[in-house]
Amino acid sequence: MTDVALTAAQQTAVQRRTVLVLSFGQVLGGIAFGATVSLGALLAADISGNDALSGLATASVTLGAAACAIPLARLAARVGRRRALTLGNLFALVGIAVVILAAALRIFPLLLAGILMIGAGNAGNLQSRFAATDLAAPQHRGRDLSIVVWSTTIGGVAGPLLLGPGEIVGQAIGMPPQTGSYLFSFVAQCAALLLYIVALRPDPLLAAQRLAKASTAATGAVAVDRPRVARYAIFAIAGSHVVMASVMAMTPVHLSHMAHGAGGMAASPADVSALVGITIALHVGGMYALSPVFGVLADRWGRLKVVLLGQVLLAGALAFAVFTGTEAWGVMVALILLGLGWSAATVAGAALLTEASAPELRTRRQGRSDSLMSLSAAAGSVLAGVVLSNFQYSGLGIAAFVLVVAIVALSPLARSGVR
Template sequence: MTGTVSTPDLSDAPEQPRVLRVLAVAQILSGAGLAAGITVGALLARDMLGSTSLAGLPAMLFTVGSAGAAIGIGRLSQRLGRRVGLAAGYLTGAIGSAGVVLAAVNDNVPLLFTALVIYGAGTAANLQARYAGADLAAPHRRGRAVAIVLVATTVGAVAGPNLAGAMGRVAHTWGIPTLAGPFVLAGAAYAVGAAVLWTLLRPDPLVLARAREHDASARSPEPAPTPAAARTASKGIATGALVMIVAQMVMIAVMTMTPVHMQGHGHDVGAVGFVIGVHVAAMYLPSPLSGWLVDRWGAGTVAVLSAITFVAAGAVGAWSPPASVPLLVLSLALLGLGWSFGLVSGTAMVTSAAPLSQRARIQGNVDFLIALAGATGGVLSGVVVAGTSFATLALGGGVVALLLVPVLAVTRADHPRQHRPGTISAS
């Protein structure tokens, strides 16, 4: 057994700080676009359709749109780089936002449905930006790199819901229905985010990462992966995808029906916006903690922590008096934290397991499945609440998340521990 010093790939690429800064600016903007629409989407659908049981349709539709866009953004990024793929996703989201506003003005339900599907592309781009943050990161720092991109979303994501009331009043003065106001903000935010990425995301992190790998391979060719290594990689991708799928489905289901639940018990749009704002902050603000835990403890451990947090969120939500805003805030904050643990740990698993030559395509396919899970959660949430209660939905989400624990125990799919710069590894 001989000792070898850690290799150069254990340090971030020199371009990584600039890439993270540009992504952070774009995420702040896209966070406002994403959260503003989420806050009032269910309420707008309920008013236009006249049915609470169909209030989950917006979440279902824009997550279906997000699913399709995830594949498109992934493949576009694979061919042309992250800059082109992400900018195209944000621009498409801006077009969808404009379509929602037009549908509300004309009380056109078919147009509303179509526009919500297109609007979902912004959600897909917002999520896939986390992968761009990890492209140039050292292996043992990927969790924190993902976290930096996600936490930048917090600023816009918290501002978006809390601007819902103000944007509604502004929209009313323009002759636009009040509930369509936040989609005006969403359209502007997505459009500016697309411009920022298109103009400033240079060098492209994925293109540069490939060039660095090619240069490293030319200097020191590596043997082809063995069948056992390929199976291990596939297991890592599948487990990471499952963690994110469950996290997205549970989060979307409970979050979608919270505004309807609150308004049904006399809370105004301002209170709804506050609760959703705290929830979205809890999704993104703890990302540095999630990333640090993943890099320190391993992604599998943090995925189990995600399931436990979802159970706590469901219990608080189910047993909270509907009139208690503080307890609803606590429940939705735990819901967001569980999602953060799940997303960051699952992303680390997939990124570590996916070969760079296919990484963007695989990540797009994974996000497609995540979006479909969110769509399922969104559409079922209205049916569950209409047929039973919000408490049943909240508890059911916790039970579904808890099923991850035995799966993770069986697969033992943990984020591989990485050697840190300056350490000695045995070979």
């Protein structure tokens, strides 16, 4: 069966299998990323001997993803999604090996280099959600994208849960301390790489490109490119991500301050850790649990309406942060709404970006979107720390609200021709 000869029924079957393969790949790839986020800061603090340097681990993951998003997208445009995704897996595999070596030799710069490469591999994970739209029918594009996004939850939760068993296995085979769970990550990345090589056939992007060329040759119709809409989609995705990342990053610090403040909660470390863990878990649930719902709504209501629904939810989250941020329950509600708003805006925004771009420009813009999203979130998290230290949690909520207003104010740019 050639890509050009795909019938409508065959295309549907191929797309269904593609979404299934990408979803399994996201679960496997998410295990490595979840372990890196959980262990990276601990390893950085231990090897460097300075807690202040632990944040460089998270920064390295973000920078790695940002640096490789555009190159991987350009590679996908030339040779297909399968090769680009497997290259991302290879980056992650090398990164895991480098991290283990750095822990054994106790070399801090080498540790950051390994974490950077794992972040580069995560750029491939981000690209998977766009790969789900290559062969998707327009009326199901949001749904298929959101299913792949939702599957990230499984790997993201499984990675941290494997820390304990990983340390037991690592000690049994003589691995460096705090690196045992990377063994599971390495196995998962190998499985993802083999999955993409064997099962991601036909390549969804190459098949979509050939089908588009065949359609153009048969009908003479040329796909319409809407750069203004695409630019708005990129801005909405990045802006929503900054709002989420900046508030989420500072919430554990704020909860710790609350616990030790006058009239606050119990100040024991165990109580603080439990509160932070529950709050972040609820936030992650909000980010991913309902993403298929927002995908279906984006297909039925239209992409822009769901992007704006995301801004309403983000505004609600910031309102709770401003007015009830001194209460634990208020922070929890704020973080749940923050996750829901992010999910709606990014799922619908990614679908809007895909269909606003002509096929020959699509992957390039998708790479730019991922790169800008990662870089802006890193910058936003750093600035959020400054705002929190000077204007408290409520001030952070007000500052983030500016971005929400900007996304809503610029929405008329995306109204022309939107489904």
